[in-house]
Amino acid sequence: MTTAVEADTRTLIAVRGLKKHFPIKEGALQRVTGHVQAVDEVSFDIEKGQTLGLVGESGCGKTTLGRLVAGLSEPTAGGVYFDLGPQEKIELDRLMASDAERAEFDDEHRVDLLKGDAWRRFRRNTQMVFQDSFASLNPRQLVKDIVGRPLRVHREASGTALVERVVELLEQVGLGRQHLYRYPHQFSGGQRQRISIARALALDPGLVVLDEPSSALDVSVQAQILNLLHDLQADRGLTYLFITHDLSVVRHMADQIVVMYLGRVSERAPTDDLFAAPRHPYTEALLRASPDLDADGDEDGFQGLEGSVPDPARPPQGCRFHTRCVYATRVCGWEIDDVVLRLEETPGLFDRLEDVERRSPFDAELRFESEQAARTLVSTFQNEAPEPMRDALEDMTVEGRTVAIRFNPVPEVELTSRGTDHEAACVLEDFGSN
Numbered sequence: 001m002t003t004a005v006e007a008d009t010r011t012l013i014a015v016r017g018l019k020k021h022f023p024i025k026e027g028a029l030q031r032v033t034g035h036v037q038a039v040d041e042v043s044f045d046i047e048k049g050q051t052l053g054l055v056g057e058s059g060c061g062k063t064t065l066g067r068l069v070a071g072l073s074e075p076t077a078g079g080v081y082f083d084l085g086p087q088e089k090i091e092l093d094r095l096m097a098s099d100a101e102r103a104e105f106d107d108e109h110r111v112d113l114l115k116g117d118a119w120r121r122f123r124r125n126t127q128m129v130f131q132d133s134f135a136s137l138n139p140r141q142l143v144k145d146i147v148g149r150p151l152r153v154h155r156e157a158s159g160t161a162l163v164e165r166v167v168e169l170l171e172q173v174g175l176g177r178q179h180l181y182r183y184p185h186q187f188s189g190g191q192r193q194r195i196s197i198a199r200a201l202a203l204d205p206g207l208v209v210l211d212e213p214s215s216a217l218d219v220s221v222q223a224q225i226l227n228l229l230h231d232l233q234a235d236r237g238l239t240y241l242f243i244t245h246d247l248s249v250v251r252h253m254a255d256q257i258v259v260m261y262l263g264r265v266s267e268r269a270p271t272d273d274l275f276a277a278p279r280h281p282y283t284e285a286l287l288r289a290s291p292d293l294d295a296d297g298d299e300d301g302f303q304g305l306e307g308s309v310p311d312p313a314r315p316p317q318g319c320r321f322h323t324r325c326v327y328a329t330r331v332c333g334w335e336i337d338d339v340v341l342r343l344e345e346t347p348g349l350f351d352r353l354e355d356v357e358r359r360s361p362f363d364a365e366l367r368f369e370s371e372q373a374a375r376t377l378v379s380t381f382q383n384e385a386p387e388p389m390r391d392a393l394e395d396m397t398v399e400g401r402t403v404a405i406r407f408n409p410v411p412e413v414e415l416t417s418r419g420t421d422h423e424a425a426c427v428l429e430d431f432g433s434n
């Protein structure tokens with residue numbers, strides 16, 4: 001792991017207000033009925049020579065964000081900025097307030113706007129190792145052609161010189177000349193991942209986006225790949241964006257960690273600080289869910305991560321984690337969907353719900369089949385809803401078959417400082433064991 005002192009002060013990647021929303025299309029006419037907020041208002045920096053670990057559960061937007069950083073997909077809003085000096089980074093943050101004033105700066109540095117030589121420089125410099133090594137390697141191509149392709153496309157080498165460059169790359173990842181004339185299916189998972197890494201290194205990049213590079217592998221092979229990546233970083237001064245769902249994997253690799261939940265950053269911190277004192281309940285839950293990270297080894301205290309991840313097309317209001325947070329308070333974003341979700345868990349009552357008329361995510365009328373069902377909802381809510389959810393209620397009235405419900409509206413919980421380089425998006429400064 002490189003330290004902040006050793007690292008160059010250039011910022012290789014600055015992500016600002018980045019969004020990627022995918023349209024959901026339905027019906028024969030493919031009408032757009034909503035958007036999956038895969039990445040939503042994400043900002044962070046990756047300094048040259050460092051490793052940034054990006055963690056979060058399946059579906060939280062890690063691959064989408066990795067692809068945006070690697071310039072393989074276009075953002076819906078915001079941007080990824082490439083290779084900024086210290087003054088340029090200050091300038092970027094000064095210009096963030098005004099799109100018009102930033103236009104010239106964007107043309108020079110924003111990845112999706114780069115053209116000509118600037119685009120080619122970025123393209124060579126930034127490579128990605130994909131999540132599924134089997135799918136990302138063409139099954140009909142020999143290793144010689146797979147690893148040699150970037151060199152051929154960029155006219156770096158041809159003929160015998162190309163083959164020798166490929167052999168060199170294979171040797172750097174622990175393979176050799178004997179593997180040149182084999183197809184991907186003739187390799188183990190770990191070896192295939194080595195081929196993917198060799199291909200990513202072919203153009204001598206500065207930044208490699210590693211998308212779950214070791215997740216599909218046995219623990220011992222996983223350790224070999226992590227060691228290889230570590231050695232390559234030391235030899236070549238590489239910068240990594242390391243994507244994983246497993247905090248324990250990046251603990252010894254990453255300088256900084258960004259934790260994502262449903263498209264948003266929930267916590268960002270230097271690795272040591274994050275492990276010593278997580279400042280977001282979601283990070284704490286992720287740490288508890290990694291058995292080998294349960295610091296006190298207390299089996300009874302092991303909680304794991306409970307509840308399912310909400311629909312990213314309709315992320316929860318306030319704090320997106322409030323539906324699963326054990327520390328949730330009355331100001332964490334309780335809303336009509338939380339009532340409907342609880343109703344779905346009570347089939348006898350849910351079946352008698354006829355309609356939900358929403359005035360806002362916090363304010364709606366629920367119409368039931370009968371007056372009795374409407375009154376049952378009210379009593380069930382009063383007796384069984386979590387206390388902070390009941391406290392957040394501003395009004396609940398029954399009139400015939402209709403229950404009008406209004407919660408206190410709460411804005412999205414933003415990241416706020418928790419010390420040097422440490423931010424968390426939680427309304428609680430302290431919680432649980434902190």
Ligand SMILES: Nc1ncnc2c1ncn2[C@@H]1O[C@H](COP(=O)(O)OP(=O)(O)OP(=O)(O)O)[C@@H](O)[C@H]1O
Binds near residue numbers: 056059065245
């Ligand atoms: N091309 C696409 N079109 C529509 N939705 C997409 C597309 N790509 C991703 N998504 C959605 O965006 C969300 C984030 O997906 P993404 O693949 O980035 O998650 P992830 O964190 O990498 O998950 P995993 O750990 O399973 O790899 C998911 O809800 C996914 O279904």
Ligand code: SF4
Binds near residue numbers: 319
């Ligand atoms: S804001 Fe903090 S306490 Fe509230 S639900 Fe989110 S993580 Fe939990």
Ligand SMILES: [Mg+2]
Binds near residue numbers: 062063064131211
């Ligand atoms: Mg992924």
